Amino acid sequence: MGLFTGLLTLPLAPIRGTVWIAEQLAAEAERELRGEQSGRRRLLVAERQLELGLLTQEEYEVIEEAALDQLEAEQEEREWLT
Numbered sequence: 001m002g003l004f005t006g007l008l009t010l011p012l013a014p015i016r017g018t019v020w021i022a023e024q025l026a027a028e029a030e031r032e033l034r035g036e037q038s039g040r041r042r043l044l045v046a047e048r049q050l051e052l053g054l055l056t057q058e059e060y061e062v063i064e065e066a067a068l069d070q071l072e073a074e075q076e077e078r079e080w081l082t
Helices: 003-034 039-051 057-081
Strands: none
Touching: 039 057
């Protein structure tokens, strides 16, 4: 970027910064939602495996308890941050 272009686009810097921050927040939210370790995702996968007969009821209950604990911890973390 040249000096002249830099001076002309300087008033747009705060807007570009705000857009960049919004993009970063959206990307992080997507990573958390789609992450393999997401409590919600683990619970959904376990439910599907139980329906298909790949898990016993006892195995499902262990996974369910861990996933619900993780969801509760995630909720507490979100509440703490706000």
